Amino acid sequence: MVATIIDGKAFAAEIREDVARHVARLSEEHGIVPGLAVVLVGEDPASQVYVRSKGKQTVEAGMASFEHKLPPETDEATLLGLIEQLNNDPKVHGILVQLPLPGHLDEDLVINSVDPAKDVDGFHISNVGLLGTGQKSMVPCTPLGCLMMLRKHHGSLSGLDAVVIGRSNIVGKPMAQLLLGDSCTVTIAHSRTKDLPEVVRRADIVVAAVGRPEMVPGDWIKPGATVIDVGINRIEGEAGKTRLVGDVDYESCAAVAGAITPVPGGVGPMTIACLLANTVTACCRAHGLSEPEGLTA
Ligand SMILES: Nc1nc2c(c(=O)[nH]1)N[C@@H](CN(C=O)c1ccc(C(=O)N[C@@H](CCC(=O)O)C(=O)O)cc1)CN2
Numbered sequence: 564m565v566a567t568i569i570d571g572k573a574f575a576a577e578i579r580e581d582v583a584r585h586v587a588r589l590s591e592e593h594g595i596v597p598g599l600a601v602v603l604v605g606e607d608p609a610s611q612v613y614v615r616s617k618g619k620q621t622v623e624a625g626m627a628s629f630e631h632k633l634p635p636e637t638d639e640a641t642l643l644g645l646i647e648q649l650n651n652d653p654k655v656h657g658i659l660v661q662l663p664l665p666g667h668l669d670e671d672l673v674i675n676s677v678d679p680a681k682d683v684d685g686f687h688i689s690n691v692g693l694l695g696t697g698q699k700s701m702v703p704c705t706p707l708g709c710l711m712m713l714r715k716h717h718g719s720l721s722g723l724d725a726v727v728i729g730r731s732n733i734v735g736k737p738m739a740q741l742l743l744g745d746s747c748t749v750t751i752a753h754s755r756t757k758d759l760p761e762v763v764r765r766a767d768i769v770v771a772a773v774g775r776p777e778m779v780p781g782d783w784i785k786p787g788a789t790v791i792d793v794g795i796n797r798i799e800g801e802a803g804k805t806r807l808v809g810d811v812d813y814e815s816c817a818a819v820a821g822a823i824t825p826v827p828g829g830v831g832p833m834t835i836a837c838l839l840a841n842t843v844t845a846c847c848r849a850h851g852l853s854e855p856e857g858l859t860a
Pocket residue numbers: 613659660661662663684704705795807826827828829830831832833834835
């Protein structure tokens with residue numbers, strides 16, 4: 564079997580067009596411009612790239628972008644003060660604090676200081692609780708992007724066996740909740756799971772989010788299964804150059820799977836597209852307007 568490649572880059576472009584249409588409508592019919600504030604603390608090179616990309620795509624969609632770059636030694640009180648200011652700014656509908664934060668800052672405290680209604684990352688404890696109980700929430704961008712790709716490829720996910728490898732708060736756990744919400748039978752596997760290969764072999768859907776380069780080989784995959792690779796790992800390639808790989812061994816998995824997301828060009832671009840979608844959703848909710856269909860879970 565040769566797997567269908569699920570093209571996240573192309574799908575993300577479609578979502579961004581959809582977002583831009585909704586932004587234009589908000590402006591024409593209501594005089595509202597959705598605004599996204601992104602806060603970066605420190606100089607992590609990958610984070611700088613992602614934040615730049617977020618700002619550029621926000622502006623391209625017709626929204627207002629507010630970038631706040633703080634030095635690595637920023638103290639907690641200063642960061643919390645900025646978040647408070649953004650919480651109270653009516654021009655800002657979405658707030659995102661880029662992760663990881665420098666080690667001296669308490670990530671949970673910072674995340675939970677964002678107004679849940681503006682928490683376009685969906686990481687605030689209120690949004691986690693709402694998602695877990697099947698209520699309307701802000702949904703974390705990476706799992707939302709994975710869900711959209713799965714729905715587009717499969718149609719209904721009802722009754723499918725899904726294995727999520729990884730139990731992080733930002734991907735594994737919310738991904739499992741979303742799959743459960745679509746009536747999958749869900750297993751969350753992790754480093755202590757007994758006989759991981761056998762568990763993965765039962766799955767119709769495998770979501771790999773462990774952060775270990777090429778950990779999942781093709782002989783763990785059930786023939787015809789759909790493989791969603793969340794990993795973005797930079798490894799040493801040929802001639803001293805680095806290259807990006809996912810958490811699954813692409814070649815061997817693609818030879819067995821029915822469908823697979825590539826790295827790069829799979830889940831990554833969907834993350835930022837879903838961030839823009841969440842910002843429009845947050846803006847519509849803030850103004851009591853109906854939410855755009857198809858942009859959230
Ligand atoms: N507050 C948040 N912090 C972080 C999140 C998040 O959702 N919210 N996710 C990641 C980083 N991330 C967005 O912030 C992100 C990662 C990767 C991509 C992406 O498009 N990747 C490309 C490859 C890019 C490259 O060449 O390095 C791809 O996969 O095709 C977008 C966003 C951690 N922090």
